[in-house]
Amino acid sequence: MEQYNAIDLFSGCGGMTSGLIKAGFNVIAAVEIDKNAASAYRANYKSNKIKLFEKDIRQVSSMDIYELLEGDVLHLLAGCPPCQGFSSIRRLNRDEYIEDERNNLVLEYLRFVKELKPLTIMLENVPALEKYSTFQSVVEKIKKLGYFVEVKIVNVASYGVPQNRKRLVMIGSLIKKVHIPYGDHVGATVREFIGNIEAPENTTDELHKRYPHHTPEVMKRISLTPKDGGSREDLPEEYTLECHKKENIGFHDVYGRLRWDAPSSTITGGCLNPSKGRFLHPSENRCITAREAAMLQTFDRDFMFPVELSLSSLALMIGNALPPLFCYKQSCYIKKELDGYFMTDIFDQTKRSAIMKKVKNRNTAPEIFIRSLLNELGIKYRLQTKVFHCKPDIVFPSKKKVIFINGCFWHGHDCRRGALPKTNTEFWINKIEVNRDRDEKNYAEISDKGWEYLIIWGCQIKKSNREYLIDILNKFLKE
Known part of the structure; x- marks a missing residue:
C-alpha cells in the first residue's frame, strides 16, 4: 500500500494531522467540535480532501467514518481527548482531577477502537490522565480487544520540540508488541525556532502582529526584567506587585522571559499573556506573538490561524494544539511498524491469521x-x-x-x-x-x-x- 489510512479524533486546529501527513499517512477524516479550531483546520487541509466532522463526537457514528474507508482497512486511529479536567494549571498542580463532563470523552475513543478495529492506535494527552480510573479501564478494555498497548510519559523536548512539555502517549497495535520510542534529540532551543523571525512591526504576517499591548506601568516592569531568562524575582522591590510579595505564592514564571539557548516553558492556552507564565520575548520588551507561539509549538511558518479572533481565543487554540513535530515522530514509528507488516514477509501464516482474527472481532x-x-x-x-x-x-x-x-x-x-x-x-x-x-x-x-x-x-x-x-x-x- 502506498499510504496508510488514518483518522484524527479531537483534531483541534490540526497539530496531529500535520504530523500524520508529514509521516506519510492518508488522513481521511477528523472530528472537532470547536468552531474556531475547525475553521483553522479547514483552512489548512482543504486541499487534502479530509472529511471534517464539525460536531460533538458523541453524535458521530463509526459508520460515518467506515463509509469513507470504502471497504479498506483503517491503519491508524489517533486522537487527543479533551484534557481540561486533568490540566495541571486547572488543578493548581494538585494530584486530584477536576470533575468535567469532557473527562469521559476518552470513552468515545474506545468506542471507535471497538467498532472500527484499526490495526494501530495512538492517543496523546496530559500526564495526569494516567491516574484516572476511567482511562485505566479503557486501556484494559483495549488490551482485551487484542491490542498490544504501551503507555508512557515523555517530554516533547527530547523529540526536537523547543519546549519543556510532558505528554502521556499511548500506542497500541494488533500486529506485535510496541514500544514508545524515547526521543534522542537534545538541545532544541527558542533561538533555533524563532531567532530569525522579523520584528512584528516589520512583518506582513498578520498572525505575527498579534500580541498584547500593556499600560506604561506594566511596560516599565517588562523593560526592567533582565533579558534572556529574567523573571519577576529580578525586579527592584518597588516594581514588584504586592500579590507577588506574599510567601508561598508560587507561579514564579509569570512575567518571566524565555531564554534564547534553552527550550521554552510549556506553550499553554495563556501563552499570549505574560501574567499566565514565562511568555516574554527573550530580548524584546513584549510578549511573544501568536506566530512565535505557534512556531514554538513547531507549526510551519505558513500554518494559518484565524487572525480575527481575540488574543485569548488564539492563545487557547495554539496552546491546546499538539506539537506537530512530536506527532510526526510518533507517527513515523507507527508507520515503520505497519511497513513491517505490509511490505515484508516477516510473519508466518499462523501469526497473520491471529492478527486477522483480532481485526475481525x-x-x-x-x-x-x-x-x-x-x-x-x-x-x-x-x-x-x-x-x-x-x-x-x-x-x-x-x-x-x-x-x-x-x-x-x-x-x-x-x-x-x-x-x-x-x-x-x-x-x-x-x-x-x-x-x-x-x-x-x-x-x-x-x-x-x-x-x-x-x-x-x-x-x-x-x-x-x-x-x-x-x-x-x-x-x-x-x-
Missing part, C-alpha cells in the same frame, strides 16, 4: 449497521452458533441461514478496495488466495449441512445503500 461498524437494519425489520438473529467450525457474523437458526460480512481487501473482492498493494505483491497474492480458499471451505461446510449463506461486502455497506441492503436482506431471509 465482533461489533465492528459494518456489523452494527447490518444488525440495526435487521432490528428495524423486526427480524431476530444470533451472533454465534456451534453448528459450524467457521464463525458467520450473523446467524438465523430457525431459517438455517447465515450472513458473512467480509472486508474487501482481506477477502479479495473484485472492487477498487480489493486491489492488492504495489509492494510485496507476490506475498499478498498468496495471502489473499489463502483467505479465499478458507472462505470457500467455510461456504461449502454451510451448504453441506443444508444451510444457506449471504455475503455482504464492505464496499456495499453505506448509509446511501440502506434501501438496497434492506431489499437483499428481505429477499435472502424470506426466500
Whole structure:
C-alpha cells in the first residue's frame, strides 16, 4: 500500500494531522467540535480532501467514518481527548482531577477502537490522565480487544520540540508488541525556532502582529526584567506587585522571559499573556506573538490561524494544539511498524491469521449497521452458533441461514478496495488466495449441512445503500 489510512479524533486546529501527513499517512477524516479550531483546520487541509466532522463526537457514528474507508482497512486511529479536567494549571498542580463532563470523552475513543478495529492506535494527552480510573479501564478494555498497548510519559523536548512539555502517549497495535520510542534529540532551543523571525512591526504576517499591548506601568516592569531568562524575582522591590510579595505564592514564571539557548516553558492556552507564565520575548520588551507561539509549538511558518479572533481565543487554540513535530515522530514509528507488516514477509501464516482474527472481532461498524437494519425489520438473529467450525457474523437458526460480512481487501473482492498493494505483491497474492480458499471451505461446510449463506461486502455497506441492503436482506431471509 502506498499510504496508510488514518483518522484524527479531537483534531483541534490540526497539530496531529500535520504530523500524520508529514509521516506519510492518508488522513481521511477528523472530528472537532470547536468552531474556531475547525475553521483553522479547514483552512489548512482543504486541499487534502479530509472529511471534517464539525460536531460533538458523541453524535458521530463509526459508520460515518467506515463509509469513507470504502471497504479498506483503517491503519491508524489517533486522537487527543479533551484534557481540561486533568490540566495541571486547572488543578493548581494538585494530584486530584477536576470533575468535567469532557473527562469521559476518552470513552468515545474506545468506542471507535471497538467498532472500527484499526490495526494501530495512538492517543496523546496530559500526564495526569494516567491516574484516572476511567482511562485505566479503557486501556484494559483495549488490551482485551487484542491490542498490544504501551503507555508512557515523555517530554516533547527530547523529540526536537523547543519546549519543556510532558505528554502521556499511548500506542497500541494488533500486529506485535510496541514500544514508545524515547526521543534522542537534545538541545532544541527558542533561538533555533524563532531567532530569525522579523520584528512584528516589520512583518506582513498578520498572525505575527498579534500580541498584547500593556499600560506604561506594566511596560516599565517588562523593560526592567533582565533579558534572556529574567523573571519577576529580578525586579527592584518597588516594581514588584504586592500579590507577588506574599510567601508561598508560587507561579514564579509569570512575567518571566524565555531564554534564547534553552527550550521554552510549556506553550499553554495563556501563552499570549505574560501574567499566565514565562511568555516574554527573550530580548524584546513584549510578549511573544501568536506566530512565535505557534512556531514554538513547531507549526510551519505558513500554518494559518484565524487572525480575527481575540488574543485569548488564539492563545487557547495554539496552546491546546499538539506539537506537530512530536506527532510526526510518533507517527513515523507507527508507520515503520505497519511497513513491517505490509511490505515484508516477516510473519508466518499462523501469526497473520491471529492478527486477522483480532481485526475481525465482533461489533465492528459494518456489523452494527447490518444488525440495526435487521432490528428495524423486526427480524431476530444470533451472533454465534456451534453448528459450524467457521464463525458467520450473523446467524438465523430457525431459517438455517447465515450472513458473512467480509472486508474487501482481506477477502479479495473484485472492487477498487480489493486491489492488492504495489509492494510485496507476490506475498499478498498468496495471502489473499489463502483467505479465499478458507472462505470457500467455510461456504461449502454451510451448504453441506443444508444451510444457506449471504455475503455482504464492505464496499456495499453505506448509509446511501440502506434501501438496497434492506431489499437483499428481505429477499435472502424470506426466500
